[in-house]
Amino acid sequence: MNLLSNTGIRIALKWLLTALIIGAVLLLVDGKTLIREVARVPPSALAIGLVLGIGQVFLSAWRWRYTAGLLGLPIPYMQAVREYYLATFTNQVLPGGVLGDVNRALRHGADTDNRAAAAHGVAIERLSGQVVQAAVVVGGLTWLSITGRINGTDVTGADFPSPLSWLLAAVVVLALLGWFLTQKSSRVSAYFGTLRGDLTRALLSWPAFPVQVLTSLFVVTSYLAVFLVLASGAGYLNDLSSAVVIAALCSLLLLSMVIPVTVSGWGVREGAAVILWPMVGLPAEQGVALSVAYGALIFVSSLPGVLFLFNLPARRP
Template sequence: MKGKGHRVRRPLLKWVVALCLLAAVLVSVDRQTLWQELSQMPIDLLLPALAITVLQVLLSSGRWWYTARRLGVSLTYRVALREYYIASFLNQVLPGGVLGDVNRAWRHGRASGQPLYAMHGVAIERLSGQLVLGLAVLISVSWLAQVGVVPPESPWWMWGLVGLVVVVFLLGRYLIRSSRGARHYLRGLWRDIVRTLVAWPAFPIQMGSSVLVLASYLAVFLILAYGAGHLTSWNAMILTAALCCLLLLSMVLPVTVSGWGVREGAAAVLWPMAGLPPEQGVALSVGYGALVFLSTLPGLVFLTVRLKQAGSGARDPVRKNQDQRAYHCPD
């Protein structure tokens, strides 16, 4: 019972953290100005912004489908698209922002009969996106330091963080040398990473698709900023894009639900550093969060259909559509 209560309290705690952070942001900004900023975002721009979010899912699903093919795991693009929508919706409503991807990996592993490769496929597909985001953040911080938005030493802190990750990786590699099982698993994981992310032609395909996905994220931010009348010059557009890269990085922290609270708190800090009102950044962050949530609602439809089929005893649509014969693509 104690373990069950702990499992229930942890998700609730993240909801509480999100609400507390949002409340703190609302207290720290002018709420009337914030409402004016939100009301300036025209409704007619929602359609192109939502269209871009559809492109996001199409690209991300294709990236997962390609990764699975490189691993030799059967996955049709139609199934990948449906499961990605479901995962995106679950990531929006469940604490941590990764439980939808965990469910996606588990269902794919059950359907394909290759759970380890299915798990690696989802993890590497997500890693591809995070690598591109990390590079974009480094470029953004370097540029923001040059124009005086952030302290000049900030890029060195970012590169120091990269160095710390490398040191931790090397230390972990040294510590697990005594474990044959861990050594065998990591070698297999590294081979999968090389096959799906580093080897030719995987690298340009993975990086190219991830760059397009990141560009679509930033395009949604920029559409909202344009609708609110904030993109008055090219410099304003570049500044907004750089700041939004940092907002996307803040959402990686799995301490709330879908980045709510953390994203708005980061906006309330970053925009004044750029000489802009915090309400502008918070409004942009709230608009982005609401729009992304709306874009994942097809996942709710797919999830409802799946639950109805499970309740009626119908065959799992993933199992029905998956070719159970695994095939391998040449490296």
């Protein structure tokens, strides 16, 4: 009972923090302008974005199925789609943005009686996506800097990390992770030996690596495509250059959602928009409007996951 109570308190606090951050964002923008910008997005753009959101789930489910298959845990494609829908919906309504993936791994582990491999399959599938997303972010920041679209400071005058800084930070993190994975210590060493083997089979081997990268690139592209469709519908795109600027900024919004302090990135994503859009000479309200429309659209596209909420996996005999 205490565990359930503590969990409920943590969830309530995350929702409260989400509301507080969104409230702070609203204080930094003009409310009337924000409402007007959100209203500029036409129903046709929302419909196209919804179709793209559905496609994301089917493509991501294929990536997970491919990863699990390489680890010796085959899963029917439509079952993978159902489980991915459930995970996506859960991530949308529960704090942290990862509980749906944890549940997906647990359900798959219960169905296959191999919980470790099931957990690795989900983790590796998500890792491939995050690595590609980080590469897209670095590429976008580099383009913004080279073309002079971003001057290196935000609206408060604080220094903004250069693309080289982001790249060096990523290298340091990967180096520390590599060092940690190579440490020797009985049971921990045995576990990470298994993890290294699974990483090699499902991500770093041939043809797993190019398949994972290409699939993840399609997934990230579909995320950005939703933003671009919304931006186009609102009249924010004048030419190819403006589209690249919006895509680069939105890649940073996607990255901000990885920070697990709110519900489904709400608040953090909008706060990032408030900082990023003025850095390239665009109104903050435009960025927040895109962020709000994107968040609402992805939530709606995840609603089919409700249908599978109580569909428990059947254990093998």
